Amino acid sequence: MTGIDDVARAAGVSAATVSRALSGRGRISDATRARVRAAAADLGYVVSAAASALATGRASNVGVVVPLLDRWFFANVLDGIASRLASEGYDMTLYSMSDDRAQRDGVLDTSLRRGRVDGLIVLSVTLADDEVDRMLALELPVVGLSATTSRFPALRVDELAVARAATEHLLGLGHRRIAHIGAGYAGDPGLDIPSLRRHGFASAMADAGIPDAPFAAADFTIEGGHRAALALLERDDPPTAIFAASDEIAFGALFAARDRGLDVPGDLSVVGVDGHEMGDFFGLTTVAQFPHEQGERAADAVLAAIDGRDEIGDLAFRLVERTSTSAPRGGLAEVAGRPSP
Amino acid sequence: MTGIDDVARAAGVSAATVSRALSGRGRISDATRARVRAAAADLGYVVSAAASALATGRASNVGVVVPLLDRWFFANVLDGIASRLASEGYDMTLYSMSDDRAQRDGVLDTSLRRGRVDGLIVLSVTLADDEVDRMLALELPVVGLSATTSRFPALRVDELAVARAATEHLLGLGHRRIAHIGAGYAGDPGLDIPSLRRHGFASAMADAGIPDAPFAAADFTIEGGHRAALALLERDDPPTAIFAASDEIAFGALFAARDRGLDVPGDLSVVGVDGHEMGDFFGLTTVAQFPHEQGERAADAVLAAIDGRDEIGDLAFRLVERTSTSAPRGGLAEVAGRPSP
């Protein structure tokens, strides 16, 4: 491999000067800098990551702690992180935290302690308190993305507002019998996403004068949504609209409507959350989140944190109206300028 | 940060001995080894990646070159790679090769040349010849996964056999009017996956005495499959079965059948390829591949290559029969023991 001395020789300067020319740090004449850079490009020389890291204490590498690495959403987040990091000259190494105890310990107690990274992005992994302790003990800048703990800074979307946006969209169309499919109150109700969405739904409904809006529990899958929606549709007063806590749940609800011979949106309106890549095909109205952009934001935030700056803030979302929602059949939709009684 | 000298002091030995005890290399008494390891565990000491890499020339890190990091399949492959690598003490850093020219150059000419990795796994990125040149110039062990070049070793599934399995499943059920939806002949027909699948289909049909089986082109999406299937179903002699080159295409075909009021599998059988996570919900018969296992195999293969060994071989696939395929209505299915005329 060609090293710094080869470049120094080719450019007729010392290794120190090569280092300065390439890193941009320290004063150096424009002429020498140009000569050195040309020589380096010529020889295809690139600074060794290990030597540079050892000498400076900076690894130019960011770790990303991910849950089961197999969800559509996370893959998109990763892509966003990677693209932003790359443009700043950082690499990205992945640490996957599954449910396997030994594996998690390995990540926290060994992998992450090797000093390979300058900072950490933690995607929404659910961490036990002692795991957070160990992560903080690393003394590394940490940025969470929808983290389920508040012990390190995290980018979040305002999930209460997300749920309100979906619910108010339905209310605005004239629906009153609106049901929610999601998960029950699980972890910290102030941070747990399913809890926040359910809470946002309930409070939007209450504000509209509908205190006990129906709820059905489901895990975040098509199957779960399908089953829950079927149950909801069998009630004596079936809902005219469903707010599903995720797009996959919503897909399940859409299938349930077809199975029951219901027209969407004529008989049943459905709105989801996520912006799933298949949503367009299903014509699903949804509150889209932007995983790729979230990844970029997270990358910017760690880089800022590594730099001692703070770039924590709220993440965007947007209601995307498609064909799965409309006014209820025979419903009294509010018409602009003619307020309902 | 606690360093090797702290451990040496605590254990009452030299740094050299600590290094030997922790790495397992070099002779050392059982007693000292135990004492050193205890001291290290006590202090939470872990060898610095940078220092170790610089001293040994080994980074204990594998690079994974990935295409647009946003497909379900790749996410699963990555998960497989990560889990296997982690258990061998290796980290995994990702290099994403999008369509952006500058970004690809950055990966090939800079990131990968930093010496951060001991080996490379290349997921099915389509590489230009000069890009392959530059990758080989790295002089790193490289293992491809379904690579579109034969200039480095790669793990592959026998795509001809995959297509035959799907087609023969349909033929065995008694279908004769079988259509294929896939992509046209694109790259190297001997390596390009869509081409191989189409070719496998055509040859299985030809072997069954059906030379010019219908084909419709589509990109590998639900929309593409939907459109192509609709076209196929409008023919004078619509197919009784469709072999789709991917599960997403197959989903599109399933939707097309519903749109046309066709019963699946009564009026139309559909078989896909992939083992998509939603396949079960759709009841889709498919030729499943195993992305997680593929990832593990790829990890094993680079590790072997780093070690100078060869572990290249074929990847598994399996026909998974669900409810989207059956004998054609009124078709003359072969009955066991009663061969058809």
Place this chain on the structure above:
DNA sequence: CTGAAAGCGCTTACAG
């Protein structure tokens, strides 16, 4: 089996 010492390839005060 164990230690002292050189060396891995850079970076950065320190001089000049």
Place this chain on the structure above:
DNA sequence: CTGAAAGCGCTTACAG
């Protein structure tokens, strides 16, 4: 603006 030299934290022949 530029160079000589020490140092980053390990590993590994070389002695003993």
